[in-house]
Amino acid sequence: MSTDILISEVGPRxxxxxxxxxMPTEKKNAWMDALYKAxxxxxxxxxxxxxxxxxxxxxxxxxxxxxxxxxxxTVMALVPNLKGAQAAIEAGVHKVTIPVSASAAHSLAxxxxxxxxxxxxxxxxxxxxxxxxxxVKVEAGIATAFGCTLQGLVPxxxxxxxxxxxxxxxxxxxxxxDTTGYxxxxxxxxxxxxxxxxxxxxxxxxxxHNTRGLGLANCLAAYEEGVTSFDSxxxxxxxxxxxxxxxxxxxxxxxxxxFEAMGVKTGINLDLLFEARKPSLQMKTxx
Amino acid sequence: MSTDILISEVGPRxxxxxxxxxMPTEKKNAWMDALYKAxxxxxxxxxxxxxxxxxxxxxxxxxxxxxxxxxxxTVMALVPNLKGAQAAIEAGVHKVTIPVSASAAHSLAxxxxxxxxxxxxxxxxxxxxxxxxxxVKVEAGIATAFGCTLQGLVPxxxxxxxxxxxxxxxxxxxxxxDTTGYxxxxxxxxxxxxxxxxxxxxxxxxxxHNTRGLGLANCLAAYEEGVTSFDSxxxxxxxxxxxxxxxxxxxxxxxxxxFEAMGVKTGINLDLLFEARKPSLQMKTxx
Numbered sequence: 099m100s101t102d103i104l105i106s107e108v109g110p111r112x113x114x115x116x117x118x119x120x121m122p123t124e125k126k127n128a129w130m131d132a133l134y135k136a137x138x139x140x141x142x143x144x145x146x147x148x149x150x151x152x153x154x155x156x157x158x159x160x161x162x163x164x165x166x167x168x169x170x171x172t173v174m175a176l177v178p179n180l181k182g183a184q185a186a187i188e189a190g191v192h193k194v195t196i197p198v199s200a201s202a203a204h205s206l207a208x209x210x211x212x213x214x215x216x217x218x219x220x221x222x223x224x225x226x227x228x229x230x231x232x233x234v235k236v237e238a239g240i241a242t243a244f245g246c247t248l249q250g251l252v253p254x255x256x257x258x259x260x261x262x263x264x265x266x267x268x269x270x271x272x273x274x275x276d277t278t279g280y281x282x283x284x285x286x287x288x289x290x291x292x293x294x295x296x297x298x299x300x301x302x303x304x305x306x307h308n309t310r311g312l313g314l315a316n317c318l319a320a321y322e323e324g325v326t327s328f329d330s331x332x333x334x335x336x337x338x339x340x341x342x343x344x345x346x347x348x349x350x351x352x353x354x355x356x357f358e359a360m361g362v363k364t365g366i367n368l369d370l371l372f373e374a375r376k377p378s379l380q381m382k383t384x385x
Numbered sequence: 386m387s388t389d390i391l392i393s394e395v396g397p398r399x400x401x402x403x404x405x406x407x408m409p410t411e412k413k414n415a416w417m418d419a420l421y422k423a424x425x426x427x428x429x430x431x432x433x434x435x436x437x438x439x440x441x442x443x444x445x446x447x448x449x450x451x452x453x454x455x456x457x458x459t460v461m462a463l464v465p466n467l468k469g470a471q472a473a474i475e476a477g478v479h480k481v482t483i484p485v486s487a488s489a490a491h492s493l494a495x496x497x498x499x500x501x502x503x504x505x506x507x508x509x510x511x512x513x514x515x516x517x518x519x520x521v522k523v524e525a526g527i528a529t530a531f532g533c534t535l536q537g538l539v540p541x542x543x544x545x546x547x548x549x550x551x552x553x554x555x556x557x558x559x560x561x562x563d564t565t566g567y568x569x570x571x572x573x574x575x576x577x578x579x580x581x582x583x584x585x586x587x588x589x590x591x592x593x594h595n596t597r598g599l600g601l602a603n604c605l606a607a608y609e610e611g612v613t614s615f616d617s618x619x620x621x622x623x624x625x626x627x628x629x630x631x632x633x634x635x636x637x638x639x640x641x642x643x644f645e646a647m648g649v650k651t652g653i654n655l656d657l658l659f660e661a662r663k664p665s666l667q668m669k670t671x672x
Binding site: 282283284285310311312314315317318319322349352355356359360361362 | 569570571572597598599601602604605606609636639642643646647648649
């Protein structure tokens with residue numbers, strides 16, 4: 099089925115990340131199955147981080163194994179460093195995504211590395227991929243690209259500079275993340291335009307949050323600027339634990355509704371998407 | 386102070402309309418004072434309808450009298466017919482707004498008149514204005530312009546036809562209202578473009594609802610299409626009692642935040658706008 103845009107579901111990773119109670123592996127699998135059935139064809143399924151830091155993600159390798167049984171699904175995982183990337187690639191992911199903060203303060207808080215160290219990490223990951231798994235895609239998402247609760251203003255020149263650096267380091271694509279929900283539609287258009295002019299067809303997804311209610315308006319602005327790949331989370335779950343005040347992602351259901359209503363094909367069936375809420379909603383009652 | 390757009394607060398009319406408990410006149414006045422202090426320069430203050438139909442609006446003339454003490458404020462009232470317009474003009478409003486439904490079914494449910502009868506009513510109101518109060522502006526807002534919960538699809542040709550008719554009948558401007566929250570950004574752009582091409586500079590405000598969460602995205606789309614006048618309601622209060630499922634208006638606070646963040650001047654101070662929530666929020670506790 100041909101679609102106009104790709105909606106990439108980040109619920110199982112970004113959505114669950116700030117949730118304290120741990121969703122059992124079989125529930126996560128049922129959730130992914132239901133998302134797949136609804137037409138979702140890319141899922142950020144887990145984060146490869148030490149289990150003691152994020153117990154919610156301790157079953158990452160099992161989750162990848164299950165997700166890979168779904169034909170045509172792009173199985174993506176977040177990796178903060180080379181070690182995580184090695185584990186993710188060993189588990190069989192199709193794509194790794196590395197968060198590289200544009201905010202110096204958020205970089206230290208989130209991954210305990212400077213931005214320059216993270217660019218080096220991207221280089222190591224890309225080299226490892228080239229040597230061991232050339233079919234795996236490497237994405238570097240620029241976190242806090244629109245502002246940061248720790249640092250405040252994030253200069254646009256630095257955002258574009260980092261995107262150029264991660265592409266030079268070997269990433270296949272680089273998108274922009276509004277980790278803390280600072281973005282407004284004018285800024286979205288300006289920055290995605292600059293990104294495209296800097297890295298061309300390697301400009302990647304819009305990963306936007308709904309912290310101040312502008313999530314959908316910002317996605318619309320990104321779409322109008324030519325962005326065709328959007329991260330979102332079922333029910334708007336999510337938020338970075340290391341960025342104070344960061345709350346939920348753009349709501350997948352709202353995003354699908356908006357685009358489909360506009361005649362923009364997402365490939366996702368809204369009724370079946372609502373069905374997929376059922377396993378995930380059981381989280382509220384302790385699964 | 387020069388502004389880029391006009392945000393017209395409809396809370397005291399559209400917002401209170403579906404609320405059963407009656408807000409005392411002095412609370413409404415305090416609310417309008419606070420809105421004015423925040424920089425709001427147009428308020429739809431009341432609806433001139435029989436008090437037995439909408440007891441919430443029984444004090445309409447008193448409300449207009451108070452609102453007129455605020456220098457530079459455009460005092461607007463909704464009027465469903467000539468009798469209401471006469472009462473509103475007698476009370477001293479600067480502007481009357483007449484809802485003319487594009488949906489035949491909603492027209493009968495809302496004002497118990499056909500669309501053609503409502504166009505005749507606009508003609509009578511414009512004539513009365515010409516004869517008795519030429520300084521008063523007459524606006525005819527096209528209700529259910531983007532779809533209707535009673536009728537379903539509302540043909541775009543009919544929406545534009547009605548807008549042309551109300552202008553021919555003597556209205557100074559005609560905007561489009563998404564009474565039931567059906568609109569999507571693509572439709573907003575298409576229909577406002579057609580409206581402008583049909584009635585030129587008499588194309589009026591976007592009156593959008595947030596029923597399906599697309600309120601802000603739709604306002605952004607309207608702005609991008611050149612609309613500079615937006616209706617909204619503090620806290621998103623509102624909804625038409627005669628359109629099943631119609632829920633709240635676009636939230637004034639969100640709209641001001643979005644536009645100011647984009648660098649679009651609204652003339653409204655967000656901190657003072659939050660102050661204005663205080664009297665209105667007392668509604669929840671029975672005033």
